[in-house]
Amino acid sequence: MKPKRTILCVDDNEQSLSIRKVLLETRGYRVLTSTSGEQALQLFKQHPVDLVLTDLIMPGVDGAKLIDEIKTISPHTPAVLLSSRVKVYADTRADAFFPKGTAVPADLLERIRLLLVRKRGPKRAAAAVGSLSSRSSVA
Numbered sequence: 814m815k816p817k818r819t820i821l822c823v824d825d826n827e828q829s830l831s832i833r834k835v836l837l838e839t840r841g842y843r844v845l846t847s848t849s850g851e852q853a854l855q856l857f858k859q860h861p862v863d864l865v866l867t868d869l870i871m872p873g874v875d876g877a878k879l880i881d882e883i884k885t886i887s888p889h890t891p892a893v894l895l896s897s898r899v900k901v902y903a904d905t906r907a908d909a910f911f912p913k914g915t916a917v918p919a920d921l922l923e924r925i926r927l928l929l930v931r932k933r934g935p936k937r938a939a940a941a942v943g944s945l946s947s948r949s950s951v952a
Contacts, residue, residue, distance in 0.1 A: 817843040818929050819860065823853040823867040823879065824895075829913075833866065836918055837925075850874025854882055862890060864929055868913070869896030877905040891928035893921075 820842050824830040827848060834844045845860060847853035851874050853867065865883055869876040880892040884906045894907035897914065909924050 817841060818863040819843045819845060820925070821845045821847065821853060821857055821860075821862045821865045821867075823847045823850065823865070823871070823876065825849065825868065825871040829868070836922070837866075840922060842925075850876070850879040853879055857883055857886070863932065864925060865890060865892040866925070867892070867894060869894055869898060877907075880905055880907050889932060891932050893925065893928070 820837055822830060822833050822837065822844055823846075824833070825848050830846050830848065834846055837844045845856050845862065847856055850867075850871055853865075854874065856862070857865070865880065867876040867879055874882070876894050876896070880894060883890055883892060891908045892906070893909045893911065894905055895911050895913045895916070897912065908928055911921055911924070
């Protein structure tokens with residue numbers, strides 16, 4: 814059985830956070846939740862996280878700042894930004910943007926899946942090349 818991928822889900826609206834957590838857990842993901850950017854950053858530093866899914870508008874550290882901090886620590890960690898403000902996306906380091914309230918859950922889940930495959934891809938390719946070169950040097 815393959816290990817579950819871990820998603821850090823951040824939103825100051827606890828109801829939205831709970832809905833996303835259930836949506837992701839029913840698809841087999843391990844979900845860490847946070848209601849603030851500050852708490853999310855601490856969770857990110859303490860636990861291995863494969864992807865960050867965050868709301869943009871939050872008190873204190875907002876989603877754009879959170880993604881910026883996370884990308885500084887771990888540039889290859891995919892980040893998805895949710896917001897009702899479309900124009901702000903161009904000013905962030907998010908890998909994907911979804912408009913809050915109008916995004917279809919299936920589209921969000923597919924984008925998450927693709928971002929996780931893309932993150933995992935180069936590591937697997939490098940491992941495969943390494944094992945091929947070690948086999949050819951033995952022969």
